[in-house]
Amino acid sequence: MIRDDYEMVIGLEVHCELSTKTKIFCSCPTEFGGEPNTHCCPVCMAMPGTLPVLNEKVVEYAVKAGLATNCSISQNSKNDRKNYFYPDLPKAYQISQYDKPLCNHGHVSIETPEGEKDIRILRIHIEEDAGKLNHDEYGRGSFVDLNRAGVPLIEIVSEPDMRSAEEAESYMRKLKSILEYIEVSDCKMQEGSLRADVNVSVRKKGSTEFGTRTEMKNMNSFRSIVRGINYEAERQIELIENGEAVTQETLRWDDISGRTFSMRDKEDAQDYRYFPDPDLVAIKLSDEYIENIKKALPELPESRKKRYMEEMDLSEKAANFVTSSKYYSNIFDEATEKCNNPKAVSNWLMSDIAKVLNEREEEADKIPFSGKELGELIELIDKGTISNSIGKKVLNELFENPKAPSKIIEEKGWVQISDEGAIKEVVIKVLENNPQSVADYKAGKDKALGFLVGQAMKETRGKANPQMLNKMFIEELKK
Amino acid sequence: MNITDLTVHELIDLLDKKEITSQEIVKAYADRIDEKEKDVQAFVTVTTDDASKMAEKIDSEGRNGKFSGIPIGIKDNINIDGVKTTCSSRMLENFVSPYNATVIDKLHAEGLISLGKLNMDEFAMGGSTEHSYFHNTCNPWDLNKVPGGSSGGSAAAVAANLVPWALGSDTGGSIRQPASFCGIVGLKPTYGLVSRYGLVAFASSLDQIGPLTKDVTDSAMLLNLIAGYDEKDSTSVNIEKKDYTKALVKDVKGLKIAVPKEFLAEGVNEEVKNAILEAAETYKKLGATVEECSLDIGKEALAVYYIIACAEASSNLGRFDGIRYGYRAENFDNLREIYINSRTEGFGPEVKRRIILGTYVLSSGYYDAYYKKAQKVRTVIRDEYQRLFEKYDIILTPTSPTVAFGIGEKSNNPLEMYLADICTVPVNIAGVPGISIPAKLDSNGMPIGIQLIGKHFDEETLFRAAFTFEQEVKFRANNKPEFKK
Structure with a gap:
């Protein structure tokens, strides 16, 4: 939390690697990893004389992202060269888009404590990723790996509309969720396929002018985004309060020390000498092309949320949770189709399943079982085949070794005893062994019933149908 | 019969007849290179040993097409897999290419055999081949004169019978x-007709690969081999494939030819001017309509050219940074010094001059005044050609305001060297095709070339007009380079 009399102004430039099969300007695979320089060809290694050819899928994916974030799609667009020298940039220019991006002026809405809020998107453009430098730990030099060079990216530039680290996190989560829904990126932050440059400035509340901003480069976890923003805002406020000026600069956030470091100073301000790439032709999109992509877009979170609340009677909180990730939402749809009990499905997702993921420090994409399996589990509980507490054990099994829940309970012998004869036997045995409790019950102590039921459960190792037990005890005690 | 005197179509006849x-x-050719290369110095890399093996293979396995077994020379900025591509630069002195240019793939598919890589001005920047890092190339008509440039090695090799024909590039x-300087035929095709994939880029929006040949027939045949859409080059144009040899007809009746007066004005050598006027008379005599017209774009075209070409070059040549391939300075203490020292030592003065110019015109604050404005003027120049081509089929100009000049004569005066491009540069700016064919020798025995300029993708009309002129004046039959020392 920052001082009450200040507010933060935050804008994000989000880089998202697209999950096309091939690179943006050649046919090398985009696959993550691999031995250094094995996913390369003369084109992405910038051999003299090679030429780029734009991968049309990249345009399609970027248009999808634009439509899903309410952008207007530019029918006349082009590629520009951004010139600078760095060993991970083999051509000494990055092919990007300068003054005519593919998508303009969109927005996404986020949840805040004050309600829904729109974050405006200035633009989305396509560009190529750079390679990677591996610095030798013994100081023998740096090694260039060009596997990532030419992997397609979209850069989503927001307006400076966020006012807290939490809003920035919500926005980033929302973008991630949308990009996952429309299947243009795997959004694996730990692999760098989703990362953000975060611009932060502070100003006195009520002021309409922006303060001097700093930019933290390449933030690739929600946690570091939140920590980085809070650190940076506090640092800036302290400077201002001490009568010093904030320097506009590029910073590197260090997760271990929890502070930012300056990357380059002002004297080094780069002139990228943007100009249209003469090796590529203009990108022209017809109305029909854009319309076809629009038609093929999957159902987006906003619409799913509405459907869940209106047709399935979920609370807003539950609907928000379920739609927060494509993976939750898809499991929810599948499970509900199977068991026809949306409330139970959302409860399982929000409580037990989220808890396990949390313990494992994993995201929803790591859920190892299908929605159908979850649906079956709920169905088994609803039918009384297993109890709720057995259900939780089945869920743990699903995480460890996913297979059909009916098979799990069969193999583990967890089927609930619902046979009247068998239950009666247990009930009579427990009554015989606990005369004091019987007497207590008859003397009006209702609590004694719970004890007797507990004993019966113990006797059956939890497999007896609790409702039937209850009913039978009452009947027997009345005799 | 002297084999190296023959044109390619004559060689094919003999091969066909076994x-x-x-x-x-x-x-x-290997013998001829042994004999004459020391005087002409057209090559950077000679690959006649590999060529002999290829020829042996073709002879034993049989020819699989018309051009199978025909040799060719390649300008040293076109990539051949496994062969050095130096661009006549220290920067790429030891660079062995890992891939074939599209034109090379096409030639290989037809069974053509490369005799070697030909000298040029470093990275194709220059008009005399004096900017080669390795050595000058001499003009076969007078060894004290330059062969022109930047494809000077290609032109000199063809003129000196060191190769039967060659590929060059024209920016x-x-x-x-x-x-023109070497008395042979040189064609710059319409921008987009020939794939640029594998041609080391100088100025991407202007570069085209084209043939340098002994006569117009060979030019049309070589264009047949290299033209065509290439999915690896987004700027190549997908048009129907043509057989340009069908245009080789001696007939210009009804053809409308324009002679822009500005291209015969001050600065153009008197003998060159007269050669153009004579050519105009020849065309008239053969039944074409020839009219004087106005095309006042020379100065602007030159300015536009040196802005756009240098801007693109400054970016295209960024990849020569000493990191992945090419020259790396031996002494450096940090990354910045790898870049600065490698590029300082690896590039020659002309290349550096153009990189600096190009960097300047793209800089923020200057972009609008130079690069953006140049693009606008480029459109105006294109429109000017369009306007003339509504009325005419062909524009006739000198190829160069002068004949070949002496080695060392202009090398210390870059501006004068730039002005020598005034007749050819506008053609690249407009993207239209242009061909230079030899007309006559001047009083000192140096060849004078005439330039014919055609409409976009109308190489056929160019070939027809060039072929007709060639058949009429019989330059090649009457004149031979003398290797004057």
Whole structure:
């Protein structure tokens, strides 16, 4: 939390690697990893004389992202060269888009404590990723790996509309969720396929002018985004309060020390000498092309949320949770189709399943079982085949070794005893062994019933149908 | 019969009649190179040993097509897998290419055999081949004169019978001007007709690969081989494939030819001017309509050219940074010094001059005044050609305001060197095709070339007009380079 009399102004430039099969300007695979320089060809290694050819899928994916974030799609667009020298940039220019991006002026809405809020998107453009430098730990030099060079990216530039680290996190989560829904990126932050440059400035509340901003480069976890923003805002406020000026600069956030470091100073301000790439032709999109992509877009979170609340009677909180990730939402749809009990499905997702993921420090994409399996589990509980507490054990099994829940309970012998004869036997045995409790019950102590039921459960190792037990005890005690 | 005197279409006739083998042809050229290369110095890399093996293979396995077993020379900025591509630069002195240019793939598919890589101005920047890092190339008509440039090695090799034909590249006249200086035929095709994939880029929006040949027939045949859409080059144009040899008809009746007066004005050598006027008379005599017209774009075109070409070059040549391939300075203490020292030591003065110019015109604050404005003027120039081509089929101009000049004569005066491009540069700016064909020798025995300019993708009309002129004046039959020392 920052001082009450200040507010933060935050804008994000989000880089998202697209999950096309091939690179943006050649046919090398985009696959993550691999031995250094094995996913390369003369084109992405910038051999003299090679030429780029734009991968049309990249345009399609970027248009999808634009439509899903309410952008207007530019029918006349082009590629520009951004010139600078760095060993991970083999051509000494990055092919990007300068003054005519593919998508303009969109927005996404986020949840805040004050309600829904729109974050405006200035633009989305396509560009190529750079390679990677591996610095030798013994100081023998740096090694260039060009596997990532030419992997397609979209850069989503927001307006400076966020006012807290939490809003920035919500926005980033929302973008991630949308990009996952429309299947243009795997959004694996730990692999760098989703990362953000975060611009932060502070100003006195009520002021309409922006303060001097700093930019933290390449933030690739929600946690570091939140920590980085809070650190940076506090640092800036302290400077201002001490009568010093904030320097506009590029910073590197260090997760271990929890502070930012300056990357380059002002004297080094780069002139990228943007100009249209003469090796590529203009990108022209017809109305029909854009319309076809629009038609093929999957159902987006906003619409799913509405459907869940209106047709399935979920609370807003539950609907928000379920739609927060494509993976939750898809499991929810599948499970509900199977068991026809949306409330139970959302409860399982929000409580037990989220808890396990949390313990494992994993995201929803790591859920190892299908929605159908979850649906079956709920169905088994609803039918009384297993109890709720057995259900939780089945869920743990699903995480460890996913297979059909009916098979799990069969193999583990967890089927609930619902046979009247068998239950009666247990009930009579427990009554015989606990005369004091019987007497207590008859003397009006209702609590004694719970004890007797507990004993019966113990006797059956939890497999007896609790409702039937209850009913039978009452009947027997009345005799 | 002297094999190396023959044109390619003459060689093909002999091969077809089995009067000659591919090995004999390659041997004749290897011997000729042994004899004359020391005087002309057209090559950077000679690959006649590999060529002999290829010829042997073709002779024993049989020819699989018309051009199978025919040798060719390649300008040293076009990539051949496994062969050095130096661009006549220290920067790429030891660079062995890992891939084939599209034009090379096409030639290989037809069974053509490369005799080697030909000298040029460093990275194709220059008009005399004096900017080669390795050595000058001499003009076969007078060894004290330059062969022109930047495809000077290609032109000199064809003129000196060191190769039967060659590929060059033309960004502002780099095929046509050396062809003119060396008394041979040089074609710059319409921008987009020939794939640029594998041609080391100088200025991407202007570069085209084209043929340098002994006569117009060979030019049309070589264009047949290299033209066509290439999915690896987004700027190549997908048009129907043509057989340009069908245009080789001696007939210009009804053809409308324009002679822009501005291209015969001050600065153009008197003998060159007269050669153009004579050519105009020849065309008239053969039944064409020839009219004087106005095309007042020379100065602007030159300015536009040196802005756009340098801007693109400054970016295209960024990849020569000493990191992945090419020259790396031995002494450096940090990354910045790898870049600065490698590029300082690896590039020659002309290349550096153009990189600096190009960097300047793209800089923020200057972009609008130079690069953006140049693009606008480029459109105006294109429209000017369009306007003329509504009325005429062909524009006739000199290829160069002068004949070949002496080695060392202009090398210390870059501006004068730039002005020599005034006749050829506008053609690249407009993207239209242009061909240079030899007309006559001047009083000192140096060739004078005439330039014919055609409409976009109308190489046929160019070939028809060029062929007709060639058949009429019979330059090649009457004149031979003398290797004057």
